[in-house]
Amino acid sequence: MNNYQLESVLNEFLKPFAIKDYCPNGMQIEGKEEVRKIVTGVTASQALIEAAIEQDADALLVHHGYFWRGESEPLKGMKFKRIKSLIESGINLYAYHLPLDVHPEVGNNAQLATLLGIEQLGGLEDGNPNSVAVWGELPSSLSAKDFGKLLATKLNREPLHIESAIAKPIKKVGWCTGGGQDFIDLAASKGMDAFVSGEISERTTYSARELGIHYFSAGHHATERYGVKALGQWLADQHGFEVTFIDIDNPV
Incomplete structure (x- = not known):
């Protein structure tokens, strides 16, 4: 499936435009055009990105993505490293916050x-x-x-x-x-x-x-492990994607 088509499928299902949120929902970072393999997880941490790269994923689908209201805007440090890793690997990043809560x-x-x-x-x-x-x-x-x-x-x-x-x-x-x-x-x-x-x-x-x-x-x-995991299963069942949920341990 085309990466923009996947965003449309997710938007139609989750209806993010009906909810006022603290971050952009949908495709946050564009990657390769064709998406077949998706990794899902709670937060787009460096560890999850590296796991997605190891899985040769075309897309990463998370609950906690980037570009939060009030966050520091410059692309440097940890933020730069994460985004650089996604861009260089061609992985699309999709994130849904409140739409995936409700x-x-x-x-x-x-x-x-x-x-x-x-x-x-x-x-x-x-x-x-x-x-x-x-x-x-x-x-x-x-x-x-x-x-x-x-x-x-x-x-x-x-x-x-x-x-x-x-x-x-x-x-x-x-x-x-x-x-x-x-x-x-x-x-x-x-x-x-x-x-x-x-x-x-x-x-x-x-x-x-x-x-x-x-x-x-x-x-x-x-x-918040279970929403994105269920969303990934829905994509696998309804649209035939190969989806892997990866749980990066977080004690908080």
Whole structure:
């Protein structure tokens, strides 16, 4: 498939133009015209680029790409090395940030729900059809300890649990993959028993304790592995690409 045609296929599926984001979504760096082999991963780090080169990939598809709002603009240092490696190898770079968080099928939130066995029931942000924070229910209530074990087992990472000051089981869960910890106040106002995200701030601890909601910091990388992996599988199933997901370890 032509590299621009692939971008059109991805844009039609993910609908990035309907979402205001902090970076450009779609093709970020142009490479060879014909794309047959794709490597997917969470972040376009140097390690992932080198893995894609070893795989003789025509394209690299990631959740975290480049050209973020407010980042340093000059192409030098780490940024230069990454982009130079992609250009010299002819690898196309495609990146989808918020569109890949919120997609109802392959999105990070949807994939995390499937992994944890949560029925996703809606968004937490009223009036926003593309709410990046969502909520749902477990099939049956779990103790906070058992819910933490579920996260640890499924994500292969021990979550940081900030306990609610009110001891209660967990049935209604809100979540936002990645860096969505500041949605905890909204989740508490909507009656969630627990909120899950990838990161934690100092203030998050007090929100959990004082608002009576369990908080689980489960890892930015760990909660966002599954969207891009599912997107790559969709490209393989629907369009016949050879796709390889490569997970570059990141403890954060």
